Amino acid sequence: MAFVFSRLDDLATWAQTHSLSFLFLDLSCCGIEMMHTTGGRYDLERFGAVQVASPKQADLMIVAGSISYKYAETLKKNYEQMCDPKWVMAIGSCAGSGGMFEGEFSYSTVSGVDKILPVDVYVPGCPPRPEAIMHGLLTLQKGIVKCRAQNSWKDSKTSSPEL
């Protein structure tokens, strides 16, 4: 019996990792690269990731670009509307650490989305190539499998095991 359930769990994990619906926040230039990735040439949808319009349907948030203080509030609200389990991907140096707008270089830019939300995968680059973004998504999928194996995905907010 245990065997059957563990196989079922594997099936559920497989389904979850290959049907990520993501909310795409296109905040500046990195967004263009992300659009390109979802477009016909690179086609992120073949990994099962599909873009949705509402945060309520999404289980992955992709933040691409620099975040201003004015937008930080909206970003938080969007994240709170997403159902658990949920993940966050930071695309580009700006979303990762503030990039070239960090600290003394800008008065209005948040130095990394991890100042506001827990981030699962960082994709560095200014901007990262579509291949890098796809690698980020595959890394996240591997991470989800790992998380489910440890059964820790339920509290994804507090613990995000190393991928």
Added chain:
Amino acid sequence: MSSTEFLEGLKNEFPGAITKIDIGYGQKFAEFSSNAAASIFNVCSTNERGRFDLLEDLLAYDSGDDIVLVYNLYSTLLNHRVILKTSLHRKEPSILTATTVWLAALSYEKEIAELFGVRFKNHTTEIPFLLPKDWQGFPMRKDYVYPGGYSGIAHGSGVERRKR
């Protein structure tokens, strides 16, 4: 009709208000005192030799002592352009709005009001434009001190950068 002649005419008309006429970098500049803004804007847009019907750009910079406004005017009818400059005092800089003459000034003025703290008299809207409502200070001024953070988010990543 060239814009140089127009500027000479303008100087004769307002001997006190136009403080300087300059030609350089292929452009014609005129500096005016901000008290005479209303009549100068009117003359620029209606004068037969000027007919500046398009405000191409309105920008501001902080020269260290003053806040300087730069009006880039272009005449689509006579195909010439002129650049008007005016210096405002750092403490309570204020000038009459240009929106009554060129409506294009509307969003430029909002932006300058917010980032440099210039007050545009008779400007129609006072809503915050780019910055959050409770933002302190005018970020584009040279003496602006960066905030330590905003709404609970600390500013900067905390990593020391190599000094250049």
